[in-house]
Amino acid sequence: MAEHLSADKDTEQWALELLALGDEEKMTPKQVAILQAAVDVFAEKGYAGAATSEIAQKAGVAEGTIFRYYKTKKDLLLSIVGPTMSRLLAPFVMRNFGNLLDGSFDSYEDFLRSLIRNRLEFARKNFKILQILIQEIPFHPKLREQFMEDIMSKVFERVTAQVDHFKQKGEIIDVPAPTVIRFTASSIIGYIMTRLLLQPDKDWNDEEEIGLLIRFIMHGIAADPGNRGV
Numbered sequence: 001m002a003e004h005l006s007a008d009k010d011t012e013q014w015a016l017e018l019l020a021l022g023d024e025e026k027m028t029p030k031q032v033a034i035l036q037a038a039v040d041v042f043a044e045k046g047y048a049g050a051a052t053s054e055i056a057q058k059a060g061v062a063e064g065t066i067f068r069y070y071k072t073k074k075d076l077l078l079s080i081v082g083p084t085m086s087r088l089l090a091p092f093v094m095r096n097f098g099n100l101l102d103g104s105f106d107s108y109e110d111f112l113r114s115l116i117r118n119r120l121e122f123a124r125k126n127f128k129i130l131q132i133l134i135q136e137i138p139f140h141p142k143l144r145e146q147f148m149e150d151i152m153s154k155v156f157e158r159v160t161a162q163v164d165h166f167k168q169k170g171e172i173i174d175v176p177a178p179t180v181i182r183f184t185a186s187s188i189i190g191y192i193m194t195r196l197l198l199q200p201d202k203d204w205n206d207e208e209e210i211g212l213l214i215r216f217i218m219h220g221i222a223a224d225p226g227n228r229g230v
Contacts, residue, residue: 033059038076039128041054100115112184
């Protein structure tokens with residue numbers, strides 16, 4: 001519960017930053033309320049299940065007011081997710097994360113530990129926005145293209161540099177860097193998804209789970225041959 005309350009506060013801060021569109025285009029209080037309500041409803045019910053009437057009720061405005069600002073429900077979704085990725089999520093992804101990717105680590109395990117902690121904290125603070133992205137990106141090619149352009153392209157090259165560095169040190173097997181990145185990313189994303197979305201109420205010991213995750217990424221799940229039964 002405390003995590004979700006914290007996420008709500010961060011969503012409010014997200015909305016304030018997103019809605020500061022420049023001196024020439026200030027949003028009205030009603031528009032702010034609509035977007036904040038839309039974030040909550042889209043995150044909870046997804047695009048298909050969200051009704052503009054429910055968004056209007058949550059925002060405390062008439063449904064017609066929504067269509068004064070946004071022609072369709074899809075325009076409302078894109079007004080949230082599009083600017084979020086290009087103006088807010090991409091900088092958020094690279095804020096602190098960029099320093100981490102450019103940092104110097106003694107081992108790939110140290111890099112992984114810092115990476116997992118960094119992304120888990122980021123996901124906690126931006127949970128509702130990420131939930132919308134997860135739900136909608138597969139069904140909206142424009143969002144998918146924007147995600148790849150604004151976020152993945154900024155991350156992939158720098159993660160590749162870290163992987164190549166530790167391959168040269170002999171800590172990672174000689175396989176293509178994209179393969180290492182896909183395996184590492186899928187493991188970390190799977191943990192974060194389970195942690196925050198699928199089992200948020202479980203009594204998690206994050207440090208222990210992170211340690212086990214790193215061990216799995218580095219060594220797999222095979223038992224030590226010396227400890228196997230005959």
